[in-house]
Amino acid sequence: MQSIYRGAVSDRTERTPTQPTDRTADTIEWTAADAVSVIRVPRASDDKYRRGVLGIRTGSNTFPGAAVLGVDAAARTGVGMIRYLGPEVPTTLVLQRRPEIVTAQGRVQAWLLGSGMDAEQRTDAETSLVRSALGEGVPCVIDAGALDLVPESGARTIITPHAGELASLWGRAGVTVERSSISDDPVHWATATAERFGVTVLLKGARTIIAGPTTSATIVISVTAASSWAATAGSGDVLGGILGALLATNAPFLADESTDILSRVAATAAYVHQAASTRASGGGPITALDIAESVGVTIAELLGQDSR
Ligand SMILES: NC(=O)C1=CN([C@@H]2O[C@H](COP(=O)(O)OP(=O)(O)OC[C@H]3O[C@@H](n4cnc5c(N)ncnc54)[C@H](OP(=O)(O)O)[C@@H]3O)[C@@H](O)[C@H]2O)[C@@H](O)CC1
Ligand SMILES: Nc1ncnc2c1ncn2[C@@H]1O[C@H](COP(=O)(O)OP(=O)(O)O)[C@@H](O)[C@H]1O
Numbered sequence: 001m002q003s004i005y006r007g008a009v010s011d012r013t014e015r016t017p018t019q020p021t022d023r024t025a026d027t028i029e030w031t032a033a034d035a036v037s038v039i040r041v042p043r044a045s046d047d048k049y050r051r052g053v054l055g056i057r058t059g060s061n062t063f064p065g066a067a068v069l070g071v072d073a074a075a076r077t078g079v080g081m082i083r084y085l086g087p088e089v090p091t092t093l094v095l096q097r098r099p100e101i102v103t104a105q106g107r108v109q110a111w112l113l114g115s116g117m118d119a120e121q122r123t124d125a126e127t128s129l130v131r132s133a134l135g136e137g138v139p140c141v142i143d144a145g146a147l148d149l150v151p152e153s154g155a156r157t158i159i160t161p162h163a164g165e166l167a168s169l170w171g172r173a174g175v176t177v178e179r180s181s182i183s184d185d186p187v188h189w190a191t192a193t194a195e196r197f198g199v200t201v202l203l204k205g206a207r208t209i210i211a212g213p214t215t216s217a218t219i220v221i222s223v224t225a226a227s228s229w230a231a232t233a234g235s236g237d238v239l240g241g242i243l244g245a246l247l248a249t250n251a252p253f254l255a256d257e258s259t260d261i262l263s264r265v266a267a268t269a270a271y272v273h274q275a276a277s278t279r280a281s282g283g284g285p286i287t288a289l290d291i292a293e294s295v296g297v298t299i300a301e302l303l304g305q306d307s308r
Contacts, residue, residue, distance in 0.1 A: 027220045027221070028220075030223050035275075036302055037264075039078075039246070039302065040052075040249045050080065051079060052248035052251050054112060054245055055082075056086070056113075057114075058114060058143070059090030060086075064093050065116070066090075068094055069234045069288050070237045071094050071101055077242045077299065079245040083105065083108055084101045084102070085105060108138060108248070109247075109251035110139045111141065111244070112140075112143070113149075114146025114240075115240045116144065116145065116237060117144060131149065131152065137154060139157070140153060141157075141247060142160070144237075144240075150197050151197065155199075158265070160202045160266075161201075162236065163182040166189060186207065187209055190210065193211070194211040200213065200263055202243070207224045221264075223267060224274075225277065229284070230277035230286065239273045243269035247262075272298060275298045275301075275302065279294045279298050279301075280293065
């Protein structure tokens with residue numbers, strides 16, 4: 001199996017940061033072989049629970065589509081079961097699209113939280129349900145409208161902001177930073193955020209950057225999109241679903257709270273997302289749902305390239 005260190009150092013930065021980090025980051029570009037090393041193929045001894053159950057609290061009556069997109073992408077990434085536990089409107093739409101989804105509460109191996117939520121419109125009841133998920137001690141993906149709760153999250157958390165959401169996260173912590181500053185130096189800001197908030201950061205963009213919080217794990221990972229057709233509404237909600245499914249299926253390997261593994265899982269989600277976008281696009285325009293629909297065949301092709 002290829003090492004994550006193969007593919008090597010593309011930019012080594014030593015800088016005086018504007019925020020408290022002095023970490024020197026070696027950035028590697030994630031490869032198909034790296035992604036394959038993280039995708040868990042079901043075995044004869046597996047059943048739906050052994051494969052992993054993903055809990056999803058996403059969507060709102062304002063943004064129900066985000067829930068459908070994330071659920072669809074997670075289902076196509078491959079997971080034993082999805083428990084979708086959201087508001088009424090998205091629940092109806094999710095079940096119309098995917099009757100496989102379970103809407104009853106129960107144990108999960110990972111949570112996907114926040115896509116399609118609006119922190120300012122969230123009810124107290126919804127906030128307390130998200131808090132309760134964060135408090136369960138299972139690995140979590142925090143996206144979009146749950147990012148305000150990052151300071152309350154545990155160690156095994158991956159956050160998936162775009163540059164604007166990351167600027168807001170720092171703003172709430174009392175540090176003003178422009179969205180454009182983050183886009184101009186995503187490696188720095190992903191690293192600084194991971195250290196400041198103690199979470200694994202997947203900073204979205206044409207070049208997605210993944211950084212973990214530990215000072216010992218100095219590797220920062222990049223995933224560079226082959227084209228920009230994926231810059232379309234709901235594309236990030238699809239990424240959240242892919243990541244949630246990969247997190248749930250890798251849950252047995254996350255028990256040691258290794259943040260390095262979280263970075264590998266996050267990078268694989270970004271890789272699968274960009275590969276599925278490329279496959280769906282074929283050089284032309286795509287919708288977010290097109291990306292989700294091509295995830296299964298994209299993973300099959302990745303596994304077919306594996307030389308193990
Ligand atoms: N199908 C679904 O259900 C979908 C649901 N989605 C869900 O929506 C939620 C919000 O996520 P988001 O990333 O869209 O908004 P957000 O982070 O608040 O950034 C807003 C920034 O954009 C800017 N801006 C706005 N309009 C602009 C314009 N025309 N041209 C230029 N700029 C413009 C605006 O700037 P302003 O207008 O204030 O100057 C502000 O800076 C989230 O929960 C997500 O999951 C999405 O995934 C989409 C599909
Ligand atoms: N210029 C670009 N080229 C390629 N991919 C992009 C580009 N801009 C954004 N993306 C990708 O598209 C997705 C957008 O996510 P996000 O900003 O959360 O949108 P949404 O909230 O509409 O789902 C991310 O996966 C991001 O990496």
